[in-house]
Amino acid sequence: MSSVTTTPFDDLSPVLRAAYRARSAAAELAVLPRAAKDDALLAVADALEVRTREIVEANAADTDRARAAGASDTVVDRLTLTPERVRAIASDVRDVVALPDPVGEVVRGSTLPNGLELRQLRVPLGVVGIIYEGRPNVTVDAASLCLKAGNAVLLRGSSSAYASNTALVRAVRDAVHGAGLPADSVQLVPGETRESAQELMRARGMVDVLIPRGGAGLIRAVVEQSTVPVIETGTGNCHVYVDEHADLDTALAILVNAKAQRPGVCNAAETVLVHRAVAGEFLPRALAALTGAGVRVHGDEAWQKAGAAAGIEVEPATAEDWETEYLSYDLAAAVVDSLDAAVQHIRLWSSGHTEAIVTRDTAAARRFTATVDSAAVMVNASTRFTDGSQFGFGAEIGISTQKLHARGPMGLPELTSTKYVVTGDGHVRD
Amino acid sequence: MSSVTTTPFDDLSPVLRAAYRARSAAAELAVLPRAAKDDALLAVADALEVRTREIVEANAADTDRARAAGASDTVVDRLTLTPERVRAIASDVRDVVALPDPVGEVVRGSTLPNGLELRQLRVPLGVVGIIYEGRPNVTVDAASLCLKAGNAVLLRGSSSAYASNTALVRAVRDAVHGAGLPADSVQLVPGETRESAQELMRARGMVDVLIPRGGAGLIRAVVEQSTVPVIETGTGNCHVYVDEHADLDTALAILVNAKAQRPGVCNAAETVLVHRAVAGEFLPRALAALTGAGVRVHGDEAWQKAGAAAGIEVEPATAEDWETEYLSYDLAAAVVDSLDAAVQHIRLWSSGHTEAIVTRDTAAARRFTATVDSAAVMVNASTRFTDGSQFGFGAEIGISTQKLHARGPMGLPELTSTKYVVTGDGHVRD
Numbered sequence: 001m002s003s004v005t006t007t008p009f010d011d012l013s014p015v016l017r018a019a020y021r022a023r024s025a026a027a028e029l030a031v032l033p034r035a036a037k038d039d040a041l042l043a044v045a046d047a048l049e050v051r052t053r054e055i056v057e058a059n060a061a062d063t064d065r066a067r068a069a070g071a072s073d074t075v076v077d078r079l080t081l082t083p084e085r086v087r088a089i090a091s092d093v094r095d096v097v098a099l100p101d102p103v104g105e106v107v108r109g110s111t112l113p114n115g116l117e118l119r120q121l122r123v124p125l126g127v128v129g130i131i132y133e134g135r136p137n138v139t140v141d142a143a144s145l146c147l148k149a150g151n152a153v154l155l156r157g158s159s160s161a162y163a164s165n166t167a168l169v170r171a172v173r174d175a176v177h178g179a180g181l182p183a184d185s186v187q188l189v190p191g192e193t194r195e196s197a198q199e200l201m202r203a204r205g206m207v208d209v210l211i212p213r214g215g216a217g218l219i220r221a222v223v224e225q226s227t228v229p230v231i232e233t234g235t236g237n238c239h240v241y242v243d244e245h246a247d248l249d250t251a252l253a254i255l256v257n258a259k260a261q262r263p264g265v266c267n268a269a270e271t272v273l274v275h276r277a278v279a280g281e282f283l284p285r286a287l288a289a290l291t292g293a294g295v296r297v298h299g300d301e302a303w304q305k306a307g308a309a310a311g312i313e314v315e316p317a318t319a320e321d322w323e324t325e326y327l328s329y330d331l332a333a334a335v336v337d338s339l340d341a342a343v344q345h346i347r348l349w350s351s352g353h354t355e356a357i358v359t360r361d362t363a364a365a366r367r368f369t370a371t372v373d374s375a376a377v378m379v380n381a382s383t384r385f386t387d388g389s390q391f392g393f394g395a396e397i398g399i400s401t402q403k404l405h406a407r408g409p410m411g412l413p414e415l416t417s418t419k420y421v422v423t424g425d426g427h428v429r430d
Numbered sequence: 431m432s433s434v435t436t437t438p439f440d441d442l443s444p445v446l447r448a449a450y451r452a453r454s455a456a457a458e459l460a461v462l463p464r465a466a467k468d469d470a471l472l473a474v475a476d477a478l479e480v481r482t483r484e485i486v487e488a489n490a491a492d493t494d495r496a497r498a499a500g501a502s503d504t505v506v507d508r509l510t511l512t513p514e515r516v517r518a519i520a521s522d523v524r525d526v527v528a529l530p531d532p533v534g535e536v537v538r539g540s541t542l543p544n545g546l547e548l549r550q551l552r553v554p555l556g557v558v559g560i561i562y563e564g565r566p567n568v569t570v571d572a573a574s575l576c577l578k579a580g581n582a583v584l585l586r587g588s589s590s591a592y593a594s595n596t597a598l599v600r601a602v603r604d605a606v607h608g609a610g611l612p613a614d615s616v617q618l619v620p621g622e623t624r625e626s627a628q629e630l631m632r633a634r635g636m637v638d639v640l641i642p643r644g645g646a647g648l649i650r651a652v653v654e655q656s657t658v659p660v661i662e663t664g665t666g667n668c669h670v671y672v673d674e675h676a677d678l679d680t681a682l683a684i685l686v687n688a689k690a691q692r693p694g695v696c697n698a699a700e701t702v703l704v705h706r707a708v709a710g711e712f713l714p715r716a717l718a719a720l721t722g723a724g725v726r727v728h729g730d731e732a733w734q735k736a737g738a739a740a741g742i743e744v745e746p747a748t749a750e751d752w753e754t755e756y757l758s759y760d761l762a763a764a765v766v767d768s769l770d771a772a773v774q775h776i777r778l779w780s781s782g783h784t785e786a787i788v789t790r791d792t793a794a795a796r797r798f799t800a801t802v803d804s805a806a807v808m809v810n811a812s813t814r815f816t817d818g819s820q821f822g823f824g825a826e827i828g829i830s831t832q833k834l835h836a837r838g839p840m841g842l843p844e845l846t847s848t849k850y851v852v853t854g855d856g857h858v859r860d
Contacts, residue, residue, distance in 0.1 A: 027777065031800045112822055116811060125833050126803065204653065208833050223634065224657055229834040250856040257858035347457065369851045370461045373556065381546060381854030390859075391850070392542055403555050403638050403847035404659040405835040417833035420821070421799045424811030426680040428687035429820075 014190040015199040019206040022127045022152040025182035029150045030124050032181070034101040040179035041144055045093040047175035048140065048168075052086045058167035059136065066134075066160055079134045079161060089140045092395065096144045099394040102413045103150045117423040122416045124150030126208040129189075129200050130397075131156045131222055133214035136164040142213075143172055143186045145397050149415035152182075154207065156189040156197055201226035208417075209405075213398055216325065231406060233398035236266030236353035237325045238383040241342040241368065243359035244277035250380060251282065251358040252289050257382040258356065260293040264327050266399060267354050267386040271322065271332040273342045279306075279335045286333075287312045294329050302335035322349040339364055343371045350374055352401045354386040375401055375408035444620040445629040449636040452557045452582040455612035459580045460554050462611070464531035470609035471574055475523040477605035478570065478598075482516045488597035489566065496564075496590055504694075509564045509591060519570045522825065526574045529824040532843045533580045547853040552846045554580030556638040559619075559630050560827075561586045561652055563644035566594040572643075573602055573616045575827050579845035582612075584637065586619040586630055631656035638847075639835075643828055646755065661836060663828035666696030666783035667755045668813040671772040671798065673789035674707035680810060681712065681788040682719050687812040688786065690723040694757050696829060697784055697816040701752065701762040703772045709736075709765045716763075717742045724759045732765035752779040769794055773801045780804055782831045784816040805831055805838035 012020060029037070048055070059081040066076050108120040128151045130142045139155055146153035157165045169188045177183040189196050201210060204227040211231050212222040223230055240258050242251040258269035274282055283306035290297060291312050297303060298317040307314030314333075321332040322345070336342045339357075346355050356378035357368040369377045376386040386409065388396025393411030400406040406414040442450060459467070478485070489511040496506050538550040558581045560572045569585055576583035587595040599618045607613040619626050631640060634657040641661050642652040653660055670688050672681040688699035704712055713736035720727060721742050727733060728747040737744030744763075751762040752775070766772045769787075776785050786808035787798040799807045806816040816839065818826025823841030830836040836844035 027801070027803070030803070110822060112820070116815060118821060120838075123803075227654055229659070229832060231834075247856070253856060253858055261859055365853075371457070373457070373460070373553075374849070376850040376852060379851070379853040381852055381857040382859055384859040385546060385852060385854075385857065386850070390542070391548060392540060402659060404661075407847050408550075408850045417837050419804070420806040420816070420838045421809070422806060422811055422815060423795075423809040424815075426677070426683060427811040427815065428683055429691055429812055429814040 013199060015196050016203060016206065018154060018187050018189055019127060019200075019203050021184040022154055022187060023206060025184040026124065026126045026150075026152040028182050029147070029152060029185055030103075030126075032150065036179075036181065037101065037148055037150065038097045040176050040181045041093055041097045041147060043175040043179045044140075044144065044172050045090040045097075047171045048086055048090040048093070051167075051171045052083050055086055055164070055167045055171065056081055056083060058163040061163040062136075062161050071160075075134065079136065079164070081136055081164060085137070089137055092141060093144045096148050096395055099148065099412055101148065102416050105413075107418055114427060115424065116427055119421045120418050121421060122413065123419045125415060125417050127152050127154060127206065128415065129154045129156065129203075129207045129210040129228065131197055131200065131210060131212045131214075131218065132158070133218060134158040134160040136161045136168060138213055139165050139168045140172065141395070142397060143169075145395055145412065145415060147176070147185055149412050151415060152185045152187075154187055154189050154200065156200055198225060201228055204228050211398055229405075231398070231400050231410070232402040233400055233410075234266050235325055235351040235401055236268070236399075237271070237323070237349060237351040238267060238269045238353050239271045239273060239342075239346050239350060239355045240269045240383065241336075241339070241346075241355065241357045242272065242274045242278060242282055243339060243357055243361065243364050243368075244275040245361035245364055246275075246278060246282075246358040247360055248278065248282050248285065252285055254356060254358055254380070254382050255286060256289050256293050258384055259290065259295055259331050260329065261382070261384055263329050265384075266325075267384050268327070269331070269356070269383050270324065270326050271334070271349070273334050273336050273345055275339070275342070276302075276335050276337050283335075284310050287314070290331065296330050297333050298330060299333040300335060303333045325351065339367060340371075343368065346372055346374070353399065354378065354383040356381060356383050375399070443629060445626050446633060446636065448584060448617050448619055449557060449630075449633050451614040452584055452617060453636060455614040456554065456556045456580075456582040458612050459577070459582060459615055460533075460556075462580065466609075466611065467531065467578055467580065468527045470606050470611045471523055471527045471577060473605040473609045474570075474574065474602050475520040475527075477601045478516055478520040478523070481597075481601045482513050485516055485594070485597045485601065486511055486513060488593040491593040492566075492591050501590075505564065509566065509594070511566055511594060515567070519567055522571060523574045526578050526825055529578065529842055531578065532846050535843075537848055544857060545854065546857055549851045550848050551851060552843065553849045555845060555847050557582050557584060557636065558845065559584045559586065559633075559637045559640040559658065561627055561630065561640060561642045561644075561648065562588070563648060564588040564590040566591045566598060568643055569595050569598045570602065571825070572827060573599075575825055575842065575845060577606070577615055579842050581845060582615045582617075584617055584619050584630065586627055628655060631658055634658050641828055659835075661828070661830050661840070662832040663830055663840075664696050665755055665781040665831055666698070666829070667701070667753070667779060667781040668697060668699045668783050669701045669703060669772075669776050669780060669785045670699045670813065671766075671769070671776070671785065671787045672702065672704045672708060672712055673769060673787055673791065673794050673798075674705040675791035675794055676705075676708060676788040677790055678708065678712050678715065682715055684786060684788055684810070684812050685716060686719050686723050688814055689720065689725055689761050690759065691812070691814055693759050695814075696755075697814050698757070699761070699786070699813050700754065700756055701764070701779070703764050703766050703775055705769070705772070706732075706765050706767050713765075714740050717744070720761065726760050727763050728760060729763040730765060733763045755781065769797060770801075773798065776802055776804070783829065784808065784813040786811060786813050805829065
């Protein structure tokens with residue numbers, strides 16, 4: 001797979017040339033002490049503030065175009081950069097400066113019986129590719145986290161944010177270069193075409209990892225087509241299970257928070273499962289509270305009956321409801337005969353992001369946390385806590401729903417690999 | 431991607447049915463205490479010894495077929511199981527019993543400012559697929575390591591070892607079942623066809639990771655075609671760099687050991703790079719020692735000249751030599767102008783497995799270990815030490831040459847993922 005690296009540079013496509021330059025930059029970044037990286041990040045934060053006007057003007061071109069094309073208010077809002085938002089982005093960069101540098105940490109170490117000294121050290125991944133949709137804030141978030149962990153980053157954003165991303169990356173590169181680091185540490189992938197994304201996905205050996213950020217369709221496409229290793233992020237079909245031993249006030253508070261506090265994010269709940277023993281008491285209360293919070297329930301027969309009794313409309317749930325990540329004020333709801341039945345439902349339908357149990361019973365909590373196979377399992381807490389900032393990681397590049405490399409919120413350590421350094425004094429094997 | 435799990439079982443292909451059964455077995459394995467897994471592994475070791483005759487007889491069918499088809503002695507030797515080899519395999523299983531159980535280890539933990547208790551626990555990966563060539567010992571090695579780490583395993587061996595693998599897996603499954611664990615924890619993938627391997631590679635959502643073990647062609651095919659996450663293993667184009675500050679006796683001993691002690695393995699050296707300042711003295715000594723060990727040198731001009739002066743044939747090296755993992759008594763050889771030039775050569779051609787520097791200079795050692803981007807970097811030690819047993823991991827499932835999830839020798843912890851368990855008392859987000 002080294003054929004890519006031995007092709008003359010001028011014969012490479014623009015995407016592969018960018019990857020090649022990123023590799024060179026990554027080699028320089030890998031050996032930098034923390035102070036050099038932090039200085040560059042502070043310069044980036046300053047540059048974003050100084051150049052706010054230029055960035056907001058470029059952004060206006062994108063939002064005008066989106067509006068003219070009939071984009072929804074939500075889409076335009078995600079795309080929009082105001083002076084306040086640019087300041088917030090700069091502030092996030094300064095937060096990354098304050099985080100510890102993961103590079104150089106000794107993960108494992110020992111002196112072997114033959115006297116060899118073994119150390120496993122954290123090292124940067126190298127070149128990280130981010131494929132994302134029309135959220136220009138991701139451009140700077142991803143660049144600052146990658147840089148702090150010593151990685152070069154290839155940013156492949158959406159064509160809808162082209163002008164914004166160009167302005168942001170220009171500011172970032174100028175600042176990075178001014179601080180004495182290679183400007184090619186941060187690059188926009190040339191061309192916003194489908195082909196440029198596909199080339200990035202096939203650049204195995206040049207790009208060390210791809211992290212798609214966006215909707216389920218984007219993530220599936222990257223997973224299916226990429227030969228570069230991928231970290232799957234973001235899809236959250238999260239469940240709240242109300243156990244027979246639940247405190248029902250607690251269950252109600254957690255359910256409403258998990259569903260309705262911010263329904264458009266991946267750690268919001270999409271399904272509630274209630275133990276039959278408490279359904280009679282809990283369902284009417286839940287329906288009242290959920291309806292009060294603006295939630296539409298898609299329920300099984302028990303929920304439909306409870307709805308009919310309370311005069312609240314409950315749509316009949318189908319398999320599609322169990323499977324769907326609504327990202328809206330919709331909630332699938334079922335009654336189950338046991339904790340194990342709840343776990344079975346979750347194993348079948350969950351995307352493996354976050355599930356919560358509400359119970360006062362230690363044995364139930366223990367069984368649920370042991371048998372549910374998801375990135376995060378909550379006991380008597382809202383699913384909404386699965387988040388890098390909430391977990392104390394300072395920032396996150398995404399939430400992994402796969403089991404390889406990283407699972408759950410990914411902070412700086414998850415943007416590193418390791419290297420074994422073995423020191424002897426002429427050791428040979430018998 | 432849950433479409434696979436919602437298809438009726440009877441409509442699934444044989445490979446997907448095996449994967450489905452493996453998922454169920456994995457759910458049971460995940461919650462087992464160490465003692466249950468160790469008892470099953472001891473039963474496996476006993477069964478292999480008790481059923482040695484049946485296994486060796488089945489193996490004879492495979493080796494007869496291979497010989498009739500004109501397979502080389504090396505291939506037949508790899509395929510062959512003698513009673514001694516079966517005993518050695520059983521002994522390796524007992525060694526796995528003695529290793530600590532990685533599952534349940536708390537990797538990270540804290541109490542968050544809001545009182546939530548956060549723990550990151552090691553959990554099994556789930557279902558591990560192994561695609562490998564005609565080495566029946568891998569069948570039991572992989573099964574025992576996967577089982578110890580709480581994983582179900584799908585073994586897709588070579589058709590050349592079909593009878594051997596069938597006999598081995600029958601003995602393993604009977605023992606596992608007799609010990610009260612699900613027999614489907616260990617399965618041979620039905621059909622030894624190209625289609626069965628491809629189905630395994632596309633079973634994303636059913637299989638959590640694929641580990642190919644074998645030649646470069648097999649590994650490349652899996653990497654290119656798989657949508658299941660893959661851990662790339664094994665290819666080792668390893669380098670020894672003799673620095674200007676090397677002790678030349680040490681350099682000679684390490685070079686000969688790295689190349690010739692066991693040339694057919696991935697941690698054997700394939701290229702030597704010598705600093706120009708010591709080439710005049712080192713090359714003649716190296717040529718004499720290498721030739722004495724049966725090594726053929728493919729050298730650059732400096733090495734060719736030294737060969738001509740010493741009356742030793744040195745073949746002219748081409749780009750192909752720098753790129754090749756010979757796995758034989760061949761060695762590529764070049765003279766470089768500096769340590770940085772050696773690192774450049776390594777960055778361009780290495781497969782990222784293991785590189786060694788021989789030097790007495792601390793600054794050179796520090797620069798080499800910092801700038802070489804490989805799974806293992808040796809200072810004054812042979813490349814041959816990159817090995818799970820040598821590193822004290824007890825056993826290895828392979829040596830990863832990629833940066834994601836695992837890098838270098840993979841022991842039991844590398845066969846696990848993690849899960850966050852978060853405990854509150856009714857915590858909701860503001």
